[in-house]
Amino acid sequence: MNRLTQLIILLTLTxxxxxxxxxxxxxxxxxxxxxxxxxxxxxxxxxxxxxxVDWKGAKGMSDIISHHYFDIDAEEIFWVCENNLPxxxxxxxxxxxDISV
Numbered sequence: 001m002n003r004l005t006q007l008i009i010l011l012t013l014t015x016x017x018x019x020x021x022x023x024x025x026x027x028x029x030x031x032x033x034x035x036x037x038x039x040x041x042x043x044x045x046x047x048x049x050x051x052x053v054d055w056k057g058a059k060g061m062s063d064i065i066s067h068h069y070f071d072i073d074a075e076e077i078f079w080v081c082e083n084n085l086p087x088x089x090x091x092x093x094x095x096x097x098d099i100s101v
Contacts, residue, residue, distance in 0.1 A: 025065045032062025
């Protein structure tokens with residue numbers, strides 16, 4: 001069993017771990033909903049200029065978590081956080097700089 005799997009098992013078997021998972025999920029929902037609002041406000045013209053991010057997937061994550069909450073795979077949530085969030089954060093910072101000019 002690798003370290004990530006051990007961590008996920010520990011987090012999902014303790015009250016504190018479940019609270020952390022819940023908090024992470026709520027933040028991912030807010031990120032997805034915020035991206036949907038950005039798309040709506042900009043007429044879907046802003047995010048499409050930054051194709052390095054899977055915007056559909058990022059926006060869809062909030063729907064998956066919201067509507068299938070009891071089927072959430074903690075390992076998948078941690079994988080997304082570890083592998084997708086750094087690029088998303090970097091790209092959002094770039095967007096902020098670009099629109100501030």
